Amino acid sequence: MIKYKLACKNCNLTFDSWFASSYEYEKLKKKKLLNCHNCNSNDVDKTLMAPKIMNNIYNRKFQEESQNVKSIKKILKEYQKFIKNNLRYVGKNFAYEARSIYYSDKKEQKGIYGSASKKDLKELKEEGIEAEIIPWIEDKNN
Ligand SMILES: [Zn+2]
Numbered sequence: 001m002i003k004y005k006l007a008c009k010n011c012n013l014t015f016d017s018w019f020a021s022s023y024e025y026e027k028l029k030k031k032k033l034l035n036c037h038n039c040n041s042n043d044v045d046k047t048l049m050a051p052k053i054m055n056n057i058y059n060r061k062f063q064e065e066s067q068n069v070k071s072i073k074k075i076l077k078e079y080q081k082f083i084k085n086n087l088r089y090v091g092k093n094f095a096y097e098a099r100s101i102y103y104s105d106k107k108e109q110k111g112i113y114g115s116a117s118k119k120d121l122k123e124l125k126e127e128g129i130e131a132e133i134i135p136w137i138e139d140k141n142n
Contacts, residue, residue, distance in 0.1 A: 006034070010041035076137055083134075087111045094131075095120035102129045 002022055007014045013036055019025040025046075028034050034044045087110060090097040094114030101112065116124070116131070124131055 005047045006044050007047040008036035008039065008041055009043040009045065011036060011039040013038045014047060073137060076135060079134065080136065083113050087113045090114040092116075095124060098124055098129050098131060099127070102127070 002019050002025070003016055004019065004025060005014055006017050015037070017034075019028070025034075029044075032042045035042050036044050090112045091114050094112065094116040097112050097114065121131060121133070
């Protein structure tokens, strides 16, 4: 099973929908069997993944708080692994790349991750570009 966030281009509604596979999704779309439950339009498509941000807020205090932190670190590492495998790294160009995805018509399947300043984040938010901040642990701290 695979879950896609779908968006109706007619009424701008977004909703989640489950499919047996990505192939099934393509099949339904081709046959025009995907429709919006709000306005019944067939102009429904997968939405872009929201751009993700990593922010290096790792600090020494966090490092020193023992046991509990170890399990948190483990979870964060799993999350980082997922991000590295699924998103495109853009480094310090995050704000620029997020904008070019947001304002471009071409569909980019992959989300992006990188670092951005507080000011960048504020500006992106004002433009309606959603980004998610997660703490980031450097690999060398094993
Ligand atoms: Zn609709």
